[in-house]
Amino acid sequence: MTDTTEMITSLRGGAIAAIRSADLDRKTELAQESARRWFARTLSLRSPLDPPLADRPGRPDKPDLVPPKHMEKRSLHTLKGRIALLHAIAHIELNAVDLALDIVARFATGPVPNSFFDGWMQVAFEEAKHFRMVRARLRELGADYGDLPAHDGLWQAAHATRTDLTARLAVVPLILEARGLDVTPALQAKMRETGDLESAAILDVIYNDEKGHVAVGAKWFRFLCAREKRDPARTFQELVRANFRGSLKAPFNDIARAEAGLTPSFYRSLTSTNSA
Template sequence: MLETTQPETAFHSLRGAATLAIQSADLDEKTALAQTAAIRWHERRLSLRSPLDPPLPDRPGRPAKPELVPPKAVGKRSLHTLPGRIALLHALAHIELNAVDLALDIVARFATEPVPHSFFDGWMKVAYEEAKHFRLVRDRLRELGADYGDMPAHDGLWQAAHSTKNNLTARLAVVPLILEARGLDVTPSLQDKMRETGDIESADVLKVIYDDEKGHVAVGAKWFRFLCAREKRDPAKAFQDLVRANFRGQLKAPFNDVARAEAGLTPSFYRSLSSKNNSSV
């Protein structure tokens, strides 16, 4: 990992650092805290928990903008126009920002779970990379004359994850194995469309994100299978039961089966839950 700007905020443990990063409404501070905490944790310069840790907030800190609206109110635009590409990058920045907080939340919220320290190694690497992704996308927006906050966004990602706040196995099913895995399905075609329009810089940002997201889904799959083995549950069946109980809607085909399988998420997990599969029954 590369060093990053050191935030001035003091913290006493990994859980404390993750909580402070989630709380921060300053997005430069949030991403710097996430990356600094990841570095210090991997160097074993932090304890996991401390009695001085602040309480975990119900919602992450956010700046005044963007305005949060219902998902259907976020319009779609053609990628063949500059406003359309900016709209896509803005939506992507919002996804990556939520991903930073979700990776930090799984660390802070479940810091008392009986799991190996390598669980937190994996999720802090995810948090570090999600912070990198947000910065990459925001920098690209600025190069195009825009910035994060210029357009409305929706709160669906955080709401979907918040429903699993009391169940680590369910959280793993919903966040990495549904929400992150969806990125493996859609990002390759978005890269191609960006290249078709001549926006090579944005396509290159999408490639960095795609390559890292494979690892994020793999972290989720590894620990989901670990917990299922400990609970003597069949992973695919447990995934389907947890998704039906904790996720609204159906999983959308088409799926990038190859990338999903490389990350440890085989079709036996998700095929029976897809809208395409169910519509043909």
């Protein structure tokens, strides 16, 4: 591991340094080391020495970014198809690292308790772990992150909610991460069908951790709504309609969502298709 100590001026400073890094090993090291030091209570929340927050996260030259509709779909029954899926997951997890860190860095001056940052640094730590796991699996299969194109929709959602914490929580953990709870079990099953038990095991780790990430989002979304005396479900629907481009697609994993604090009253009215 490279020395990251000199780049971590505070929790916010460490988060910003990680976001800005185009070296993905260094990005994940900075994210995890900032989390460790924050949990050990050896970091202040912010410092006058913190670097400026970037509009976009640091990235290597590859992968090429293309619109989601241009992403090629492949069968998971081929090695190329499994590599393509893992590459897409690696891209999602990498963006999730930066999204969790951006919540910490962007809203560090907001009126929220320190336990808010505990939750999001745990998310950032685990997202960094996920990216490393998936990238290592890609390398075992003779590929690497950056070999295939990827899409930029995830960071666009962050940019759209950069001035509103409640909207950010509605869109990122409660829409984008919650979608992972819907689709991952089927992907796990398909990986097992192909005999790729190693990749299925990685998806299992991600799935169980993501329940906790959605729960962090739901907890603080409800906290902010209660403080502002707003109905959580109605506020969620208003913010999603105003800030999210796209539609919610059934079927939903209602049980996993409810375990994370996201009940059907939040999202059912946002889709024209009901599922049992």
